[in-house]
Amino acid sequence: MQTEKEKEKEGDAFVEEYVALSNFTGSSSDQLCFSSGDRLLVHAKPSPEWWWAELHGVRGYVPASYLRQDAAAEEEEDEHTSLEDQWQDEEYFGSYGTLRLHLEMLADKSRTEAYRKVIVSNSASLRSKVVMDLGCGTGIISLFCAQLAQPSEVYAVEASSMAEYTRQLVKQNGCEQVVTVLQGRAEEIELPKQVDVLVSEWMGNCLLFEFMVESVLLARDRWLKEGGVMWPSSAALTLVPCQANSYYAEKMAFWEQPYGLDFTPLQPLAQQEFFTKPKFSHVIEPDDCLTAPCDVLCLDMYTLQVKDLEEIKGQFHFCVEKPGVFHGFTSWFTVHFESLETGGATVELNTGPNSQPTHWKQTLFMLDRPVSVYAGDSISGTIFLRRNPIWRRHMTISLHWSINSSKKETDNCQVGTKSFPMWR
Numbered sequence: 001m002q003t004e005k006e007k008e009k010e011g012d013a014f015v016e017e018y019v020a021l022s023n024f025t026g027s028s029s030d031q032l033c034f035s036s037g038d039r040l041l042v043h044a045k046p047s048p049e050w051w052w053a054e055l056h057g058v059r060g061y062v063p064a065s066y067l068r069q070d071a072a073a074e075e076e077e078d079e080h081t082s083l084e085d086q087w088q089d090e091e092y093f094g095s096y097g098t099l100r101l102h103l104e105m106l107a108d109k110s111r112t113e114a115y116r117k118v119i120v121s122n123s124a125s126l127r128s129k130v131v132m133d134l135g136c137g138t139g140i141i142s143l144f145c146a147q148l149a150q151p152s153e154v155y156a157v158e159a160s161s162m163a164e165y166t167r168q169l170v171k172q173n174g175c176e177q178v179v180t181v182l183q184g185r186a187e188e189i190e191l192p193k194q195v196d197v198l199v200s201e202w203m204g205n206c207l208l209f210e211f212m213v214e215s216v217l218l219a220r221d222r223w224l225k226e227g228g229v230m231w232p233s234s235a236a237l238t239l240v241p242c243q244a245n246s247y248y249a250e251k252m253a254f255w256e257q258p259y260g261l262d263f264t265p266l267q268p269l270a271q272q273e274f275f276t277k278p279k280f281s282h283v284i285e286p287d288d289c290l291t292a293p294c295d296v297l298c299l300d301m302y303t304l305q306v307k308d309l310e311e312i313k314g315q316f317h318f319c320v321e322k323p324g325v326f327h328g329f330t331s332w333f334t335v336h337f338e339s340l341e342t343g344g345a346t347v348e349l350n351t352g353p354n355s356q357p358t359h360w361k362q363t364l365f366m367l368d369r370p371v372s373v374y375a376g377d378s379i380s381g382t383i384f385l386r387r388n389p390i391w392r393r394h395m396t397i398s399l400h401w402s403i404n405s406s407k408k409e410t411d412n413c414q415v416g417t418k419s420f421p422m423w424r
């Protein structure tokens with residue numbers, strides 16, 4: 001019977017010990033399940049995301065983002081990666097202390113007008129209500145509330161140093177009787193009272209990036225009255241298989257014959273450099289859509305729990321309507337604001353290609369190899385959004401798909417899978 005050491009020496013030139021940072025339940029038989037704290041032997045790293053590892057003599061694939069180097073490195077890391085760092089709050093709130101991002105959000109008419117429309121269409125019901133504006137930034141939503149309706153109080157909560165300027169803007173616009181600016185993290189500040197309405201503009205790339213939504217859920221559980229209203233009330237992530245001819249030409253086809261020379265040996269590099277992470281701020285033309293889009297995730301802001309954010313799964317089934325090249329998937333999101341009056345009109349903010357453009361635009365996930373598809377083909381599969389167990393504002397989006405050809409004679413069913421870090 002070989003000892004572990006002999007097996008290691010004989011079987012593997014390469015074995016590294018890692019510690020699991022959180023639980024993982026595999027979604028296929030070749031994946032290894034493990035619990036936080038388990039010590040795994042990593043035998044190979046076939047890809048940046050999935051490693052070949054062993055636990056209690058059983059081997060399988062494990063997600064690399066769930067593992068931390070062995071004890072020594074772990075100790076060294078723990079000194080530096082406190083929970084605080086894992087939220088990267090210094091960098092995050094630092095970036096919101098400057099005007100760049102606030103200007104981008106305020107200049108986004110579609111986004112900002114949607115929030116104004118919510119306040120205007122609920123102005124009567126907002127009378128004498130108590131409102132919390134979570135992550136108010138320059139306070140635009142709070143100023144809309146004070147200017148376009150008559151709430152009794154608005155608590156404008158802002159963690160970055162922008163808060164001191166927000167106070168000046170509230171005063172400058174004569175709203176200091178109604179709007180109180182509180183500087184601090186929503187999870188930590190104390191409000192004088194519970195609120196009737198919790199409004200926030202928290203949506204990031206692919207809806208969840210930045211995971212500011214966690215702060216909104218914690219504030220909901222702590223400050224929203226029974227029967228209070230969440231704005232947005234619900235959120236949906238939409239996906240569509242698409243062509244991306246110009247992006248593909250620009251980043252991949254380019255190497256075929258630049259200046260008459262053959263640069264194709266650089267194409268694997270190009271794939272690694274340009275197609276490994278999602279492309280944000282992508283503008284998809286309606287014609288690029290190969291099928292009708294499909295909502296793959298629907299979040300109810302009243303029932304969503306923080307623990308649900310660790311891994312969210314969605315299914316999709318697309319019917320190809322016209323022949324084309326399947327370069328990848330494009331995603332966007334839509335949020336809804338229910339009316340304060342029962343039966344009142346819901347307001348929608350849609351960041352998709354058939355709506356007014358927003359600063360989010362859309363997000364493109366490029367496949368490693370484009371596939372020709374034909375009318376009648378179907379593309380079905382699963383999307384996973386897995387939160388990064390270490391970097392808490394980041395996630396990995398994994399797509400698993402199969403293409404079923406409509407042509408009877410070729411029963412070829414092409415399957416594919418790819419994971420995209422956003423961004424760690």
Ligand SMILES: N=C(N)NC/C=C/[C@H]1O[C@@H](n2cnc3c(N)ncnc32)[C@H](O)[C@@H]1O
Nearest residue numbers: 096135137158159160185186201202203215
């Ligand atoms: N990504 C989109 N759409 N919006 C980002 C909007 C972020 C704004 O909300 C603030 N913020 C984010 N999280 C918190 C929190 N937990 N407590 C207080 N303020 C917070 C940031 O400093 C920005 O000013």
